[in-house]
Amino acid sequence: MVKIGIIGCGKIAQVRHIPEYLQNERAQIVGFYDRSEQRAQEMVKKYGSKIYHSYEELLEDPEIDGVSVCVANHLHAQVTIDALKQGKHVLCEKPMATTMEDAKKMVAEAQKAGKKLLVGHNQLLTPAHKRAKALIEEGLIGEILSFRTTFGHGGPESWSIDPGPNTWFFKKDAAAMGAIGDLGVHKIYLIQHLIGQKITEVTAKLVTLDKQDASGQPIALDDNALCIYEMERGVVGTMTASWTYYGAEDNSTILYGTKGIMRIYDHPEYSLEVILKAGEKVYYDLESIQTNEQQTKSGVIDEFIESILEDRETVLSGEKALATMGVVFASMESSRTGKTVTVKNE
Ligand SMILES: NC(=O)c1ccc[n+]([C@@H]2O[C@H](COP(=O)([O-])OP(=O)(O)OC[C@H]3O[C@@H](n4cnc5c(N)ncnc54)[C@H](O)[C@@H]3O)[C@@H](O)[C@H]2O)c1
Structure with a gap:
């Protein structure tokens, strides 16, 4: 079982990440964070699990194995790097980063941490x-x-x-x-x-x-x-x-x-x-x-979970x-x- 934290509870989290984690028997959502506390609370009400009051608090939770990064573009790199530093696997939404330097740092950090870094190219x-x-x-x-x-x-x-x-x-x-x-x-x-x-x-x-x-x-x-x-x-x-x-x-x-x-x-x-x-x-x-x-199942979440559990390369x-x-x-x-x-x- 891979335990997941959702960072950013906007549209893509709601129509793709959350439903596809719920459909995957080998994944479990542990909690939600959004800068809009009310939005994160709505997710908790709808799907159970807990709310975090900052993304740092979510990343410090030892129960969490991996995170979905579903916030605005300028935050992708910082949140991803912080997550990898805390030993979490990361599925980051596209575009990966807002500078080439940040994108390279993300890849380097994943290699250093020995954790998966996937980008949501569905x-x-x-x-x-x-x-x-x-x-x-x-x-x-x-x-x-x-x-x-x-x-x-x-x-x-x-x-x-x-x-x-x-x-x-x-x-x-x-x-x-x-x-x-x-x-x-x-x-x-x-x-x-x-x-x-x-x-x-x-x-x-x-x-x-x-x-x-x-x-x-x-x-x-x-x-x-x-x-x-x-x-x-x-x-x-x-x-x-x-x-x-x-x-x-x-x-x-x-x-x-x-x-x-x-x-x-x-x-x-x-x-x-x-x-x-x-x-x-x-x-x-x-x-x-x-x-x-019309959102159909993207398969991105299954790919994230399987690549972690099977410790394999991913497209x-x-x-x-x-x-x-x-x-x-x-x-x-x-x-x-x-x-x-x-x-x-x-
Ligand atoms: N793979 C795809 O096909 C696809 C499709 C749509 C969006 N996306 C990507 O997903 C990401 C999110 O887009 P969206 O469509 O969900 O946008 P959205 O506007 O629907 O939602 C963004 C969410 O992020 C939250 N947020 C913003 N700043 C935050 C912060 N500092 N901390 C925590 N939460 C914060 C907002 O409150 C909101 O809930 C974007 O990077 C976007 O490019 C990917």
Whole structure:
């Protein structure tokens, strides 16, 4: 049994972490902390267990083996490092950290502590992405030449547990990144995983097209990110992340190979479609991806618990998330300087 403390009881904790721990027979939630005591109290009322009055108090509880870090972005690194120092395993939400230096410190601290550090990159575990990875490895679409991947929806201000334009997602000091850190991070992680190559060169434009803060001013963060990525063995592609795809979410990835095309979450009925060079089409009817409105089981919590109990490597490791953050920061730098930037992960 792995005993868990929840740090941050907002939306992602409530729709993903808490329900998936409750479904896992080898996990038990020991207690909750949120800076809103009332919110943490609501969790205790609903699910039992205890309330902590600071995250430090939670981390000092010897009963706790692991924690979910579900607070705003700027706190991920500090809370994770403190948790690892207290000998806890950590499942931290994405984006892993707000600086590369902090992301590296998190990985180093996990290695020093000999504890697991996972980052909540749930997209890797969806049925269509898992099947896509297997089919790519079997060589179904040949060698991949190029790709386009996108993740966009109408923005986080209606998602957050504290909704509206005053959300922390729109504040630079709390979020540090806009759509690139909120949504782009998922696709960067995914595309490197699917193709099995790291992104090495980035040309990007991050813009603020529509989102406004509570005072009616444009937010000081990107609400759209448009990026060209080049990979270590020459694959090139585009990644777009957007908070202004109003009306419907787009979570699609298209891979163009020497033997055909693979479209993931792009067909209205089939989550995976392969079109071979001669025109033959193959459809795979797999479960659809989680959307803001429709949350299905992500599998992230099971992966966290199993990787602890089996003491094994995981596709959601801090090291892999670090390679994603290198691309995020390179994209931000490219947009700032107007130049192509080489990704630095070391
Ligand atoms: N993996 C995914 O697909 C996914 C989806 C959504 C959010 N997230 C990430 O999860 C994290 C939380 O996002 P959310 O959607 O739950 O946001 P939210 O606004 O719904 O909730 C944030 C919670 O954190 C609490 N909080 C803020 N500062 C705190 C502090 N100093 N100490 C303790 N609690 C504090 C707030 O009171 C609130 O309950 C973010 O980093 C976000 O990027 C990941």
